[in-house]
Amino acid sequence: MKKLVSIRGAITANNNVESITRAAVKLIDRIYFRNRIGDDDVVNITVSTTADITAFYPVRAIREAGHNVPLFSCIEPQIDGALNGCIRVMVTAHSEKPVQNVYLNGARYLRKDICGSYAIALDGPSGAGKSTVAKLVAQRLNITYLDTGALYRALGLKCLDAAVAVSDAAAVEKLLKPVNVTIEYTDGAQSVLLDGVDVSGRIRTPEVSMAASGVSAVPYVRSKLLGLQRKIAEKQSVILDGRDIGTVVLPDAEFKFFLTASSEIRAKRRYDELTAKGENVSYAAVLKDVVERDRNDSTRANAPLKKAYDAIEIVSDNMTAADVADAIASRVTEDIE
Ligand code: DC
Numbered sequence: 001m002k003k004l005v006s007i008r009g010a011i012t013a014n015n016n017v018e019s020i021t022r023a024a025v026k027l028i029d030r031i032y033f034r035n036r037i038g039d040d041d042v043v044n045i046t047v048s049t050t051a052d053i054t055a056f057y058p059v060r061a062i063r064e065a066g067h068n069v070p071l072f073s074c075i076e077p078q079i080d081g082a083l084n085g086c087i088r089v090m091v092t093a094h095s096e097k098p099v100q101n102v103y104l105n106g107a108r109y110l111r112k113d114i115c116g117s118y119a120i121a122l123d124g125p126s127g128a129g130k131s132t133v134a135k136l137v138a139q140r141l142n143i144t145y146l147d148t149g150a151l152y153r154a155l156g157l158k159c160l161d162a163a164v165a166v167s168d169a170a171a172v173e174k175l176l177k178p179v180n181v182t183i184e185y186t187d188g189a190q191s192v193l194l195d196g197v198d199v200s201g202r203i204r205t206p207e208v209s210m211a212a213s214g215v216s217a218v219p220y221v222r223s224k225l226l227g228l229q230r231k232i233a234e235k236q237s238v239i240l241d242g243r244d245i246g247t248v249v250l251p252d253a254e255f256k257f258f259l260t261a262s263s264e265i266r267a268k269r270r271y272d273e274l275t276a277k278g279e280n281v282s283y284a285a286v287l288k289d290v291v292e293r294d295r296n297d298s299t300r301a302n303a304p305l306k307k308a309y310d311a312i313e314i315v316s317d318n319m320t321a322a323d324v325a326d327a328i329a330s331r332v333t334e335d336i337e
Helices: 017-035 058-064 105-109 130-141 149-161 169-176 206-215 219-235 245-249 263-276 283-299 321-336
Strands: 003-012 042-049 071-075 086-095 119-123 144-147 181-186 189-194 238-242 255-260 312-315
Touching: 003 017, 003 105, 017 058, 017 086, 042 058, 058 071, 086 105, 119 130, 119 245, 119 321, 130 144, 130 238, 130 321, 144 189, 144 219, 149 169, 149 181, 149 189, 149 206, 149 219, 169 219, 181 219, 206 283, 219 238, 219 245, 238 245, 245 255, 255 321, 263 283, 312 321
Parallel strands: 042 071, 119 238, 119 255, 144 238, 255 312
Antiparallel strands: 003 086, 042 086, 181 189
């Protein structure tokens, strides 16, 4: 049900027509996007500027960008020590979502208390480099990384240990119902625990990869892990990597990326990773696993691997993980800072 809400926002700009125009339009766009509203939902927008903004009316920029809503502008009192070059808005609108206030550029630091956290969804097939990229992005943006594949891997491991076939959905559900999966962070590194026991060191083998892929098709498993993923994303700014983050887990994520690469390149990367760890595998076997996991992950009925309609696709064949992380981090900072 839609409620009448007041959404606040601010952004800094230099005192010239171009900067004021860009800032005002960007602020309104971000407020609309993060609150999933459009002109039809808006009752009015009030814009105030600090007295040093004299080159152009921000409301004119908003109107000329095509927003056909009642606009009102005014100047703020000049207070010693106030942030200069600041454009503030209050958008009164009908909205279904909890309010997301938006503070951008220099203004982000004004109201950290109400600017809210953001989420980055990073989906894609196995071996596209999601986890390496997500770790780098998390470091650069100083946000939390959640490797969701580790959760499925932990449950896959549980099935292997108990010798329960992952294709037997009823047996998997019976086995996993009483199992408690949790995540812990130590110095930013994630550990996954099964009933309090850290299994992070045991979940990276090819057997566990296949078991995770199998177990992840069981509807009970997906619903068991959904709440845990959302709870972590609610509390802080996060990047989650997986298969269904942008489509199912966080359909409202502020930023969505879909990272892919050819199956040969992905198999080569996985092969290099495994042999570097001393695992005795052949490239052909790794490629076969990659192709099979792609098929499993994309054809399952429940939350299959799929690019969200609003995700940005990145093909990483000719990019290093650092290149991809740069592309993602700069796209995000452009919007939040
Ligand atoms: O990303 P990964 O290789 O660690 O994931 C292991 C398996 O878990 C993968 O084959 C599919 C499944 N998975 C999933 O279905 N949904 C996610 N969000 C993450 C992983």
